[in-house]
Amino acid sequence: MTMSSKNPKAPEVSRRRARNSLSHEEILEAALKMTEADGLAQLSMPALARNLGCAVMSIYKYFRNKDALLDALAHRVMRDLHRRLPPAGDGDWDVELVAYFTAYRDLMEDTPAYREVVLYASTSVVRAALTPAQWRRLDTGIGLLHRAGLPLSDAVRVYNVCYNFTRAYVAYEHTVRAAASNRPDTEGAAEDPLDGAEYPLLAALPDPTAAIDINEDGFRLSLELLTAGISRTFGIPLTA
Amino acid sequence: MTMSSKNPKAPEVSRRRARNSLSHEEILEAALKMTEADGLAQLSMPALARNLGCAVMSIYKYFRNKDALLDALAHRVMRDLHRRLPPAGDGDWDVELVAYFTAYRDLMEDTPAYREVVLYASTSVVRAALTPAQWRRLDTGIGLLHRAGLPLSDAVRVYNVCYNFTRAYVAYEHTVRAAASNRPDTEGAAEDPLDGAEYPLLAALPDPTAAIDINEDGFRLSLELLTAGISRTFGIPLTA
DNA sequence: ACCTGAACACCGTTCAAGT
DNA sequence: ACCTGAACACCGTTCAAGT
Numbered sequence: 001m002t003m004s005s006k007n008p009k010a011p012e013v014s015r016r017r018a019r020n021s022l023s024h025e026e027i028l029e030a031a032l033k034m035t036e037a038d039g040l041a042q043l044s045m046p047a048l049a050r051n052l053g054c055a056v057m058s059i060y061k062y063f064r065n066k067d068a069l070l071d072a073l074a075h076r077v078m079r080d081l082h083r084r085l086p087p088a089g090d091g092d093w094d095v096e097l098v099a100y101f102t103a104y105r106d107l108m109e110d111t112p113a114y115r116e117v118v119l120y121a122s123t124s125v126v127r128a129a130l131t132p133a134q135w136r137r138l139d140t141g142i143g144l145l146h147r148a149g150l151p152l153s154d155a156v157r158v159y160n161v162c163y164n165f166t167r168a169y170v171a172y173e174h175t176v177r178a179a180a181s182n183r184p185d186t187e188g189a190a191e192d193p194l195d196g197a198e199y200p201l202l203a204a205l206p207d208p209t210a211a212i213d214i215n216e217d218g219f220r221l222s223l224e225l226l227t228a229g230i231s232r233t234f235g236i237p238l239t240a
Numbered sequence: 241m242t243m244s245s246k247n248p249k250a251p252e253v254s255r256r257r258a259r260n261s262l263s264h265e266e267i268l269e270a271a272l273k274m275t276e277a278d279g280l281a282q283l284s285m286p287a288l289a290r291n292l293g294c295a296v297m298s299i300y301k302y303f304r305n306k307d308a309l310l311d312a313l314a315h316r317v318m319r320d321l322h323r324r325l326p327p328a329g330d331g332d333w334d335v336e337l338v339a340y341f342t343a344y345r346d347l348m349e350d351t352p353a354y355r356e357v358v359l360y361a362s363t364s365v366v367r368a369a370l371t372p373a374q375w376r377r378l379d380t381g382i383g384l385l386h387r388a389g390l391p392l393s394d395a396v397r398v399y400n401v402c403y404n405f406t407r408a409y410v411a412y413e414h415t416v417r418a419a420a421s422n423r424p425d426t427e428g429a430a431e432d433p434l435d436g437a438e439y440p441l442l443a444a445l446p447d448p449t450a451a452i453d454i455n456e457d458g459f460r461l462s463l464e465l466l467t468a469g470i471s472r473t474f475g476i477p478l479t480a
Numbered sequence: 481a482c483c484t485g486a487a488c489a490c491c492g493t494t495c496a497a498g499t
Numbered sequence: 500a501c502c503t504g505a506a507c508a509c510c511g512t513t514c515a516a517g518t
Contacts, residue, residue, distance in 0.1 A: 017501095044492085056503090160461075163451070165405060167412060198372070199379040211400050221401050228472040230465060259483085284510065296512090305512075484517070486514090486516095487514085488513080490511085496505090497503080499502080
């Protein structure tokens with residue numbers, strides 16, 4: 001009864017895509033949009049093709065397989081990410097250090113799609129060709145510690161620690177949160193009170209599970225402790 | 241021509257499983273074995289059924305769906321894990337703290353299947369009913385910091401930081417390593433030397449990518465810095 | 481009650497064919 | 500050259516049927 005079904009020979013909005021209308025870029029853009037909207041888990045080749053209005057196999061002319069597509073997506077996302085991420089400033093080392101890594105987490109919080117993509121393709125992102133913006137940020141981050149008084153080799157080791165801590169924490173936060181939202185929450189189910197004889201300390205706490213929660217407070221305290229640890233271990237004063 | 245195909249009416253090794261031969265326990269055991277052998281990614285319902293010598297749908301009599309099975313698997317693994325994980329000792333707080341969290345990482349290194357399972361079902365594991373062994377270890381871990389001089393509420397916050405750091409670090413290490421082993425390594429591809437004018441510090445390094453590597457050294461240094469940070473922030477002396 | 485095969489709606493991917 | 504449909508080997512899961 002619809003217009004398009006009345007006569008199969010009718011124009012029917014031209015199902016077939018024009019000759020060179022598809023491109024590497026358009027496919028990636030669509031994939032990114034879909035990831036932002038519904039998450040990486042929903043990004044399938046058929047769904048992507050539907051979204052592009054092309055046949056599934058057309059995508060394979062531009063990407064060897066799905067993995068290659070995800071790799072390209074990860075690179076694109078990392079490039080965007082570092083464009084929005086400032087290099088280290090030249091204020092007090094401890095203040096700047098906290099700001100430097102907090103900025104990374106904040107940006108990831110802003111754009112959940114980034115977290116998934118970055119988390120997924122860890123390798124291609126961590127190991128493969130870094131963009132100039134990433135090298136720059138890396139260089140200034142190490143410089144921060146070097147200026148504060150650490151020998152270069154120690155500055156690299158300490159930067160490494162802070163960097164991996166931040167990446168790991170954000171990734172872990174994300175997986176925990178994602179998993180939590182997929183389940184019937186046990187919020188209502190009243191927990192059994194803990195036996196004070198068995199667990200003297202936990203039993204005294206208002207919420208024992210707080211000890212293993214993961215949230216922003218923990219991230220902040222971690223950075224504070226790391227900073228204090230750097231100060232103490234390398235004998236450079238804190239300013240804050 | 242084979243014996244079994246000659247006569248379809250022959251005994252044929254009795255394809256059908258005996259009446260009550262299947263069980264919750266046997267299924268979980270098989271799933272764990274398969275995960276140890278080939279990784280969680282290879283654990284499909286058909287593969288599991290083949291392994292058990294039963295029909296795929298038989299499994300569904302014991303587990304509502306695959307997610308429920310993975311949940312049960314995660315709980316089983318966490319229970320095993322904490323059985324092998326000692327509570328905190330009563331030596332010097334800083335030495336014990338490092339040993340306490342290093343033990344977790346070491347155990348995860350030992351049994352890669354554990355990492356995958358624990359990593360996967362973050363929620364059910366982190367939030368849902370903890371076993372007595374886990375509560376015990378938690379209680380002694382917090383006690384470690386409390387005995388060292390931290391008020392109980394701070395001891396919980398600091399424990400939380402160390403715990404989440406360790407979990408996150410191990411999980412992140414695992415995903416990076418797993419992803420790396422799935423790809424053509426770029427080891428051979430000689431990296432372009434970095435421009436000394438653009439990246440003065442990185443250019444001076446023998447291997448700039450070391451700044452973002454992840455390995456055991458980073459883990460150890462992280463724990464050292466955290467310990468030093470706790471000492472400095474809460475004014476309790478280091479003994480090591 | 482417990483176990484099962486057939487069937488469904490999805491994947492990613494190969495292959496041979498359209499234009 | 501670029502785009503496409505049909506087909507294949509896999510998933511997880513529902514349903515109705517065997518024993």
